[in-house]
């Protein structure tokens with residue numbers, strides 16, 4: 001009799017959607033990952049909330065809330081008990097479940113999933129847990145027999161490879177008439193006990209593709225997927241049979257190629273990794289949107305394989321691993337945005353929270369902030385503010401012209417790496433932009449006063465404007481030795497930094513729904529130069545999937561390579577080959593720095609279409625979401 005998946009109720013209309021729980025785990029601070037001795041840039045606030053320094057303004061923090069936040073002191077046992085153990089019983093009812101460890105290379109995914117002998121992770125604990133549950137059920141003897149089995153595979157460069165019987169064969173992924181996902185040819189090994197599991201799993205783990213990157217000596221270059229199947233069969237007629245699948249997934253690290261020092265084959269691998277993680281985020285995004293729209297499961301092997309176990313009636317947990325060191329800052333930021341977005345899938349929208357804080361509080365001196373003079377415990381403040389927000393969910397918008405803001409940030413950062421002689425012109429431009437920005441702000445204020453609906457509290461008249469809700473009430477996180485622009489200066493140039501502060505909390509800006517054809521994108525992401533006339537002409541709309549500040553940050557990174565990268569670095573950019581790299585170097589020699597990515601069109605052969613294709617490919621490759 002064919003195995004029947006209870007989850008198929010979804011397809012038949014009796015849909016009972018389960019939430020995807022999102023947990024974030026912060027790995028302990030490691031000195032060796034902090035060669036500049038800058039300290040940590042992220043920390044725990046409470047069991048659900050963390051804060052991370054605002055990259056645009058070191059005196060402010062960004063705060064994120066998840067279902068669970070595991071601080072650095074959290075043990076393996078605690079992670080298992082709170083995030084994984086509760087989903088195991090569903091397997092015995094013929095339902096599917098998945099646990100995914102996501103995050104940048106070196107942030108602790110493998111530690112979380114696998115752990116060590118002394119500190120076993122989710123995988124050994126979950127498998128032991130399944131055996132214990134089955135034993136208990138058998139003792140109760142409800143007329144069902146149970147069997148447990150395993151498969152173990154990796155997705156490497158978009159190939160599905162069997163880890164139990166290693167070979168180079170790329171296994172196909174199929175769907176049966178009941179919408180179960182199957183992998184014909186994949187080894188399935190029956191398991192009699194936990195130690196039996198161990199004897200198959202450990203040697204198979206050594207078959208996984210890993211490599212040494214600058215960040216992690218043994219970095220996972222593939223998505224490792226362990227499948228535990230529990231089949232229960234009715235002892236008496238009609239001998240019904242149900243199968244519950246548990247996917248335990250250690251995802252490959254999301255990559256920033258410059259930071260990892262990846263080149264050649266490593267670069268190609270990370271292109272595949274980033275692409276599949278980006279698709280994963282889109283799948284989560286589409287599921288969240290609901291409404292029966294197309295969920296792009298088929299756009300990557302990873303999501304296709306997880307199709308019957310992620311979203312729908314399955315029970316999914318995403319554990320996002322992050323690292324506290326500054327070296328990881330942008331990866332952490334990206335990972336948090338991914339996790340925050342994936343929380344949307346579970347229908348627990350996190351309202352963008354802004355509130356008008358009385359000017360006294362807003363203008364607390366830095367000293368006061370450092371001394372933590374909040375007058376109230378942090379947790380209570382968060383709670384109170386949330387309440388206010390629920391009562392009045394209107395969102396305030398920062399009076400910031402994004403184009404001016406971006407240009408200012410780019411110029412300020414460029415200024416730091418520019419010879420004194422050349423700075424004069426840039427100073428002039430910054431000055432002009434500051435004026436523009438001021439003008440824009442005063443216009444926005446006038447608009448508010450004239451009653452456009454955005455002003456919510458008359459008590460804020462006279463204050464410098466609306467303050468972000470989650471301004472930190474703890475001592476601010478500082479770099480020990482900052483190499484960034486002075487925060488005060490940055491603040492003076494771009495006062496209303498709420499834009500960047502609000503975006504991560506909002507989650508929604510990344511959840512707009514333009515349809516993007518990923519197959520086309522795959523081609524664009526190849527490292528080689530795009531031949532003349534063959535560039536992707538449909539490069540618009542994809543940005544609306546992404547957080548604006550992440551986009552800005554990625555654009556800034558590309559600009560940095562354009563302005564200070566060597567020939568090799570330039571060729572490391574997507575779609576830049578030897579010829580283009582040399583043209584860029586030549587342009588730099590004569591013209592100086594690029595002030596914005598759009599300046600690239602001044603180079604022979606780079607059309608506007610090519611430029612947008614170049615920007616898209618590099619941003620997606622660099623983000624790893």
Ligand SMILES: Nc1ncnc2c1ncn2[C@@H]1O[C@H](COP(=O)(O)OP(=O)(O)OP(=O)(O)O)[C@@H](O)[C@H]1O
Pocket residue numbers: 026027028103104105106107108109110111112216218219220221251252253254321
């Ligand atoms: N919670 C933790 N407690 C103690 N050590 C940890 C913790 N998390 C990670 N580590 C250590 O940090 C290092 C990197 O962790 P790990 O290899 O798990 O990262 P990863 O995210 O899986 O990286 P990759 O994607 O490259 O495989 C390892 O030495 C690991 O033992």
